[in-house]
Amino acid sequence: MSRAQSRAGSTAPFANVPVYVVALLLTVIVLVPIGFVVLGGFRTTGQIAADPVGLPDPWVRHNYVSVLTSSAFWRQLGNSMIVAAIATGLVVSVSAMAAYPLSRMQFRGREALFVFFTFGLLFPVAVAALPLYLLLRQLGLLESLLGVALPEAAFAIPITIIILRPFMRAIPAELEDAAAMDGCGRFGFFLLVLVPLSQPALVTVTILSVITSWNNFILPLLVLTDPSKWTLPLGVAQYSSEHSADTAAILAFTTLSMVPALLFFLAAQRRIVGGLSGAVKG
Amino acid sequence: MFLAPAVALYVIFLIVPVVQAVRYSTYDWNGLGALSDFVGLDNYREAFGDPAFRQAMEHNGILVALSLVFQLPLALGVALLLNRRMRGRGLLRVVFFAPYVLSEAITAVIFLQLLQPDGLVDEILRGMGLGALVQLWLADLGLVFYTLFVVITWKYIGFAIILFLAGLQGVPDELHEAAAMDGASSWQSLRLVTLPLLGPTIRIWAFLTIIGSIQLFDIVWIMTLGGPAGASSTMATYMVDQGVNSYRIGYATSVAVILFAVCFVFSILYQVFVLRRDVRGGTTRMAG
């Protein structure tokens, strides 16, 4: 850290104007591609082919309308939500329980167990695809949303535990002592103290898990053949092959399939912002 | 007791299939017949002897380096920016995280449109009088991998920003106030207070990013299929190419195991040399 001092003081504090300029520039870089998709859905494929850059002229609604009035879209949306809810509920509850002893209890092999869990990070689902398929078939879980959600949860355990562990460890030991004095058992401490105080971290892992599940492609692809069970990413792939020529229709479907995830994030992100202060300063 | 459910789920749906995969990797198997043609380590020998695979490994290495060198300062800068009290801060957080929420497939579809010859990117460059910079973004063998890196950065930088923001929440304002009272500039405050306290978060981010870079697949596969002529291949695209397109399941799983081994060795080293510090850091941090 001592090296830092030699450079100290050479830079003036940020003035707000440059900050806004940078923020604006980054916003443009982030939003232009997304805007291109959203606006593209309001154009016709002919318009897009004639001028890839232009704005809708005239605006057409029918790409969006035809997606929104198709039952397939809503069914896929529902399936995606079910899978995301099961996978996330499972992984967050199970990982929170596991992160507690891994962060706060002393026992032999704790670090080894933690390392064992982090192994999971090292495998992309594709590695285990074939054996996983055969396993799910044995368990009778093919063609079922649970067959997608369970492996999704399993593959999300490592990252969830890795994120939760430092947060739980950061909660002061005095609280645990106090809880013990109040007659709280370990489970009581976990439910009444640890979980509420880890809320920002839990929200973070919940968001990550929902998004990962929402975007997962390979697992539903393997497990679900019946179109009535499909999730949205499969729907997007199917839609873009069915309408491979109709760029505008694909853009509309793409836009609508990303809306739920964005809305979810919009709703949840305040909780992260809301604050860790309780856990850290307490 | 607390661990049982997680261990059960994890072992059944992750460890068991993965161990099976390791077994397949010692056979010459096209996924159809019986698992009978045991070849020992031949698949591994072949992989390391294949220039296409070595090229793919090299790409993963470059990607790791590029990610650490470019994404870390960028994400850190944006996170610090967003951590300040300013108008529209909440909105900016949402904006920067939006790409992370999009699926890989959607991201790839978007950028395929933008980057095609005479597409939006080319038109914008021309519009700014920079027409000379227009390139064959995805068809130029020397450029395509860097183009993909930009797309990957666009997609994943939001995750880094959110992680860093969460980390910054853990830096008590009092420390900054104290530093300011001692006459420290914002820069000093950043170097001496914020960054050290952000250390654990940065180290976890780096870990995840390196693993992610080694495993990178979806975006590359959809945008370029690892081409042209392997110019944008990664170990994972090589693996899928061998497994799905050539039906060499045994060989492909051996590539997967190599992929795992690389991640494994790296993560052990990282645990030992980098993350270990956080065990101590975690307690001292609370004292502050």
Added chain:
Amino acid sequence: MTIWKLLGLAALITAAATALLTTTTASAGGKEQSQTLVWWHNVTQGPGVKLYKDIAAEFQKQHPGITIKAVPLQNEQFKTKIPIALQSDSPPDVFQSWGGGGLVDQQKAGKVADLTKYVKPWIKSIGGTAAGWQVNGKQYAVPYSVGVVGFWYNKQLFKQAGIASAPKTWPQFLAAVAKLKQAGITPIAIGSKDEWPDAFYWDYLATKLCSKPVMQSSAVTYNFGNPCWTRAGEYVQRLLDAGPFQNGFLATPAQQGASSSAGLVANGKAAMELQGHWNPGVMQALTPENKVPSFLGWFPFPNVPGSKAIPGSLLGGGDGYACSWKAPQPACAQFLAYIDSPSVQRRVGSTGFGLPVRRGTENSVKDPNLRTVLKFRSTSPFIQLYLDQAYSAEIGQALNGAIAKQFAGKATPAQVVAEIQSAAKRK
């Protein structure tokens, strides 16, 4: 508190879902009792969708007691899932087969049923096309639509460049490319991102340079020692050196979107494309008016004068169906027979879904270009199956990859042959 609620809710949902899903899977388990044919096909769009629904309904009416359960899969998904499904103990009964080396692999693994005795009464009526779906003289699958690869071209742009008639020989072809270039027209569109369109050129030049026995034995012996294979690469190189392709062709997909190679030709931005018989359907979908462009014409791949190949030899392939080893017989074979019956075959042609294989149904094809394709297919002395399909998947994929490297300027003709040979040696 919210997290508790969330966790509680999650637990509740999980429990409910588990109960729900286990009951549904239990009820789906008992599908073996009645005769059901599970039919995996890759028709998810176009005229085939309705045709397939009709076929299934008609067949069920004619054969009470047999139920057809059709499962449409997007082509790429199909290719990913089929080996895994065949590995399991309840594979689909009827599934898409492209013949060639893929079928040989499935046959070797015992995954496909021998249909020889069932199809004997009628197989002659589909003529020589049946051969591509045989292994060691036995019929393991049956084609229902077979086409050939050729140049789909823009007659107006050819006229504009001063090309009077479609080129018949390789030198004439190179001259036409030069003329188009001079006129400021992109001569050829190609979807090199997908690699297989590159291989069409190499495959075709090999078919036009090597003798028929050399081509045929290559899929059995995998010996590429004959100098004609290297010569094929040298001819490809001469074409590449002429720079006939669109800007950035290495990243262009073959079929997706208006900027794909098919889209470029369909929208008048390139003069021709070497593609299969499916191309009008692809192009139609890529035009703003959703019509096959009126300027579209077709000519077969030009012959190479003085070579050992029989002039008029063509490269092609098609679609067929196989029965898995578990499929109920003769129900499955009966279903395949129905797909190749004159009534269905005529509709395959009249709807523009494919090029029928049954003799006497050729007239059902209405599109003038497809009629030309069919005429050349029917009179061709020798049709070579696409090499990536004719060879075992592993070697076919190595072949496509090696040729793609040459297109990217990363391999010489000799290196291409060496790479294919070394992939074959592993076998």
